[in-house]
Amino acid sequence: MDVDAGAVSTPTTTAANSVHSDHEATPRPELVNENEPVCIVPALGRRLQQHVERYDVTVVGAGPAGLMLGLTLARLGITPLILDERTEQTPAGRADGMQPKTIETLRMLGIADELLQQGVKVYDICLWHSPAHSPSPSPSRVARELHYPAFIVDLVDPFLLVGHQGMVERVFVADLAKRGINVTRCHRFEELTLNDGRGTMQVLTRFNVMREPRTFETSYLVGCDGAHSRVRKTMSPAASAARDDESEMSVWGVLDGEVETNFPDIFTKAVVFSERFGSILIMPRERDMTRLYIEMRPDAHPITATTDPELVQAAIMRRAAQILLPYQLRWRTVEWFGQYRVSQRVAPQFASTAPVPPDPRAASTCPQTEDQQPRIFIAGDAAHTHSPKAAQGMNTALHDSWNLAWKLNLAIRGLCQPSILLNSYETERQKIARDLVAFDYEHANQLSRGDPAALAENFRTNVRFISGVGVEYGQNELNTEGIPGAGARPGCTLPPGKVSRYIDANPVDVQLDIPVLGQFKVYMFVPDVSEAAQSAFLTALCGGIAEPTSLMSKLSAVASKSYLERPRVPSAEDIYKRPERYTAVSQLFVFALITSTPKQNFELAQLPQILARSPWTIYVDDMPDLDTQGSHCTTKYLGPNAALPGHVTLLNVRPDGYVGSLKTWNLGVSSSSSSSPSPSPAATSASNTPPAAEQQQSAAQMGAEASQWLQEYFSRFLAVPLV
Template sequence: MTPGSSTEYPTRPNPPTRIRPDVDTDVQEVDVLVVGAGPAGCMLATQLARFGIKTKIIDERPDRTPTGRADGLQPKTIETFKQMRIAEPVLRKGVKIFDIAFWNSSAGQRLRRTGRQEHFPPLVDVLEPFILLVHQGMVESLFLDDMKERGLEVERNCVFETCTVKEDEAYPVEAVYKDKVKNTTKRVRAKYIVGCDGAHSLVRKCMPGVAMEGETTDVFWGVLDGVVETDFPDLWSKCAISSHEAGTILCIPREKNMTRLYIELNTVGETGNGKISKAIAKDFVIQRAKAILKPYTINWTSIEWFGVYQIGQRVSTSFSHKNRIFIAGDAGHTHSPKAAQGMNVSMHDTYNLSWKLAHVLHGLAKPAILDTYAEERRKIACDLIRFDHEHAKAFIKNDSKALAENFKTNIRFISGVGAVYGPNSLNLPSWTSTKLVPGELLVPARAVRYVDANPVDLQLDIPVLGQWRLYFLAKDYQASKYFLDTMAEFITSPLSILGRASEKSRGAPTPARAEADDIVQPQRYTTTGRLFTPALITRTPQAELELADLCPMMKDARWTVYLDRLEGRTSPFKKWVGGEVREGETVLAVVRPDGYVGAIGKWVPEGVEQAAAWVEAYFGGFLQG
């Protein structure tokens, strides 16, 4: 069977087929098969396990990544981990980078610091204005531990071979893989398969007509993780170091007192045979690093990880085939690692895909919603390649000014908050003037939780449960009470598609409960079902607001009633709405399960029928009740 081909089974009896002894005749059936247990694959499998989806994840490696590889978590990824309630271990173990220094030499001047700047200046609205340096294996461990609590573990030493799509079957994707330990070939039937299996993805090769497009340069870089002794003064800042004679280094502090150096190797011919050989390159790379850092000295007391890579900026022509086979992460896009983007973008690929798959598998959304995965994430991949091309070019040319300007121009994208989706069925262009923009992430804001008077970050307070969030902002609750009560009654009733789909969500398979759920208490946020969580934000003083006076929907959802009473620039009315909200006006911000704003509108009490029709039209575009 060749990749992308389809096998037709006979409709009439045939003589018994002789089965090879090394072929496992048992065929497992799952909802989703995930190929690859790197950060992208683990993010997907973790989310699907949380959503109650029958999932299988395989990987050819015998264990998680032990050292090295990807190294940086951007502010948006840290925020995502906080929403998932898994951030604490890496925040405790990682190294936080708040600034970046630029070093240069010229024919007339020795190596010197030419600039220093905040990594994420205040114009980037993020909670955590730093890069968190941790190695890839530490990130994988977060997911692996969470998956194990929910009864899902990676099946290792498994090499994916091929898969085919057969229409009109309950499990239309059949995959074949080999167990390297048992030396047997196994088959899986799935409703969907997702390839998170790297730049040389075999899953991608099963997608007819799909290929990687872009450029691969002849510039090679060496990577060293280790403990160093040096008199270089900025060792514990992120540094871009450019020698006019010897090349460029990107220096990054790491956990366990280590330092990572990305070292430009110039042309491959300098090794003498036209190729970089890993057997001899480590010494060569070390000597190149010493030459670039002169007159400063550097020596390694230990080296934990070493690698050599070639820069390539490429994007797959498609991220899906028939909405049954999908690719994510390096299987869909490759680029240089010097801006700490790869692991972050890869995980957000599958973060985007996970809830859409769950919606379809639970019968809550039309299968066409899956079209938006390839559309949205391929756009982000192309945006990344454009940025990375200029970023890498500035490094190679030793152009410190261009490098600093490129970094400054793209800082929102680098942080993750500047990854913006275009208009589609999920991102409804706004007709009212607010600071929230459909297709962009919900910006940070703070309020006081009514039920326990805790100040909270609104974008973090509701945990990730694969649910939509409907934020009603009412300046004066009593003036907006008619609108709020009427809308609540409508969206929870069989008259609305939201109400019907939400009721259907109660019958979806229950996710395996984990120990972490004892802390999260997910039932606080599932009072209307498992499709959406309503939230009320008001400036009404607490003394004038009683839970007993709220409509049944919000009375049940008491953990998501918030008071906008904190001083300063964190107010959701200021940061989300912007202009003055008049007495009686109510703003409704619809936020997708992945934290992106889907739609936003503002109405007076008399506009409740128009608001109901607006909500019905929006959710009717992709839900099925």
């Protein structure tokens, strides 16, 4: 959305007048050899400076999207440069709602607790309607519904978490600081050029009040710089042109502050439709505040770009009071207000291989990249805009960065096919942006039309998408094979799954337990590890993975060297989280076992080495009573057929928690066969069950096939670098 912030009425939100830069606190970068050539830009008639700091990734914009990208990259061992032209982080207002999937992602990163403590949890939504021709046009409640009904969407956190954007930025900035990374403020991005023959780019900025030029060298540039993105303008002409999917724009006002009112639903999410005056969306906020989104119809006030902010604020407050009549509405304080025009737009390009020269004469001087992998990206409002009323903007922006960070990490470390993996960012996230714009267009229009029944139906239909867990990536090189009827589906997040951890008997959530380390998670669902055939399958599978000539072994060897040279950036909390528990076998893959075998029936030492060496990822599926749906994890993830005895399944989960692929093998045995009495020879000959030795041999062959299936999946987008 395009937001024009208005007057701020409390001293706590007044922006600092002093201009400062904290780039000196950023970790020491590499220095580029002064004898290496740089690109000359004839349009400016100058030569770019020769001594520049070098970074793998430069992020322009320190809003939620930029900070999310930075802190995720830091966890994976990549130290980014984060530039922002503002003097400080957002003090108040702007985005304010975190959906359940966003909460889950922040839990994965270990930074959700402070926001959960300070934010307001919204569990339901109320709809009110005030007809135009009623003798007393008083609004009445026409519906009250759960925000996220459990029978529609399966969630660990079934609520909307509300808190202003500055709270989120503060948590993100603090997390970066723990890893020695600070935002380089007061730097305005100006220009991007390619270096000759190095596959890198030079970023020109101007900083401080004197607008002094400063240059950085980078391998990748990510624009998280808002709806008027300057980075977007450096991409191809198609991306820098007017964006598509633009609808007619209507004006809405936004107010944050403390109110005095006798309106009964002021402490929950409420939508009030007044046929005479327009609509209001009410959101409870932290510190006993309330946010109101107020529709400003043309008769309310002729708001223009030059209208005095105080007059705009007064008009917005007056219209809000009119819509709620006869309920009273008075403002004790106003912390922030703004106005925006609803527009739904999606950039035609989220990634580009090379910048557009600032002048046509520079085209022949500035080289093109040789590898044709994307090196310029946009995320958040730079890539898509829409109304804020469904609380989607910040959530979508954060997951743009969440999707991109792990892919950049693998590209920088030389562990992938970058033209495939990095291009998947645009393929996946542009689809989500278009899905969001289509939903938001209808949602915003129904808010303005004042049809509570239509709005409620639209919300119920799209509640999975709104929550974030209904975001689905299409089939591509990363999201491939699935199982009909399975709850775990390629291109989707894992549903909540409750199991107990073998080593300490703690109940844990499968989708949250393994920390974010940039690894692919390979879950092995083996119902009975003590049964001979299933044990043979598991042994052959793990043996194939560990074979030195296998792709996964070769990739693990390269990853081990890479993380030794460039380790993940630690924080003080690591002493409690112990990330080394999950990297003992591989820096790139983590192997987990989920079994229904009672804990007392097997020991860790009996498992194949790659599992025995990873004791913190051995789980027992014995916690259905604690599950959100009262289900066993195996049944919920794999469906009723794949969860049958004698069926073993592999489930690949990407570093961002989305399912990549899964497949089941039917070993044709019962999980109780190992403990059953031996059948008589007559019974054996009469049955279709093969002799035990043949059964184990067949299972071992299937295990080898499963290992090969894994190698083939990862070969689609990963690669061992050529020496």
